[in-house]
Amino acid sequence: MIGRLNHVAIAVPDLEAAATQYRDILGAKVGDPQDEPDHGVTVVFIELPNTKIELLYPLGEESPIAAFLERNPAGGIHHICYEVDDIIAARDRLKAQGARVLGNGEPKIGAHGKPVLFLHPKDFNGCLIELEQV
Numbered sequence: 001m002i003g004r005l006n007h008v009a010i011a012v013p014d015l016e017a018a019a020t021q022y023r024d025i026l027g028a029k030v031g032d033p034q035d036e037p038d039h040g041v042t043v044v045f046i047e048l049p050n051t052k053i054e055l056l057y058p059l060g061e062e063s064p065i066a067a068f069l070e071r072n073p074a075g076g077i078h079h080i081c082y083e084v085d086d087i088i089a090a091r092d093r094l095k096a097q098g099a100r101v102l103g104n105g106e107p108k109i110g111a112h113g114k115p116v117l118f119l120h121p122k123d124f125n126g127c128l129i130e131l132e133q134v
Ligand SMILES: CC[C@@H](C(=O)O)C(=O)SCCNC(=O)CCNC(=O)[C@H](O)C(C)(C)COP(=O)(O)OP(=O)(O)OC[C@H]1O[C@@H](n2cnc3c(N)ncnc32)[C@H](O)[C@@H]1OP(=O)(O)O
Pocket: 009, 036, 039, 041, 043, 054, 056, 064, 065, 067, 068, 077, 078, 079, 081, 102, 103, 109, 110, 111, 112, 116, 118, 120, 121, 122, 126, 127, 128, 130
């Protein structure tokens, strides 16, 4: 069901510093900051030859990454995103197998303009999973 690794997301305490580090120290292709108010985050995407890194910083009072950054003030890997062909079929199959789909269970439009869903980290070995329909 899952396909390519679309991105690995890292929550960071200082978005500008992290973007500068990836651009100037690691020599990566770093995009501009993008506010995603529907998701409560500001993101910066870094293009690698085989996947992307998504730097995440909280946006607004209800950011879903606020508690994570409080627990991990230096930042840390927050989620991984797998591509799927049919997100509704994937969701229904996962729910039938007992996995918890976060939010109201309906896909939201993600940072790439495609539908996304999140799966509870406690159901996947402590790793928050995002699914993106491609
Ligand atoms: C920009 C759009 C999109 C894209 O297109 O790429 C994005 O990536 S948006 C990214 C941000 N959005 C989300 O993360 C949405 C889904 N996430 C959530 O709903 C919440 O973050 C969460 C997973 C429900 C956790 O919320 P939190 O407030 O931290 O809840 P708890 O404090 O109750 O934590 C419960 C439990 O889970 C552990 N936890 C929390 N986050 C993670 C994580 N990222 N990875 C692994 N484990 C995590 C947390 O430590 C708690 O464990 P215990 O202490 O053992 O109970």
